Amino acid sequence: MNKKKQKLVIIPIEVKIREFLSRIYLAYNIVKKTNLSVIIGGQRQLTNSVKFSNCIYLDKNTYPSAREKYSVHLENDICMIDEEGPISFHDQTVIKHRYNLKKLLKQISFFLFCGKLDLKKIDKKLIKKKVFITGNPRFDIIKKENLKIYENKINYIKKKYKKFILFTGHTSSSTYYNKIISDKLT
16 A cells, blocks of 8 residues: 555544444445545454554544544544534533534544534534544444344344344444334234
């Protein structure tokens, strides 16, 4: 890889059960639609142990003070997406705490938001040239065209339990499972 012509995208995973499929989906789309390469790995290892430069690091709303200590944050373009999903779901107190734009502007190269409603919650004038609406891989993976990823698991659950109500802590899959269940029971 010629580092001057091609950048590497670093995608950290903090909680594997929650993030793995959506990060694989994101990496697939990056590789498919760009000429970028992707590394996916554990957040602590990628942040603390490995040295990268001239890369794009997909930050998950790390505390600003932590971004001042680690070389991965200091030597790369930081692209931030809120791991908790659309910020339009949060109240203003949470947004002020998580989006202190005066601090973030010095640290973040690009901000990724789930949709236009997110932009109504922040002072977008401060960051307008750094903003992209991209959706969120945790939610995009459950769009109709991607549901085949879950097909085997869904069929197994339907066969084993017949009629059931499933509550799961894995957000991207629970939304889809709950839709299937509600459709089946009505």
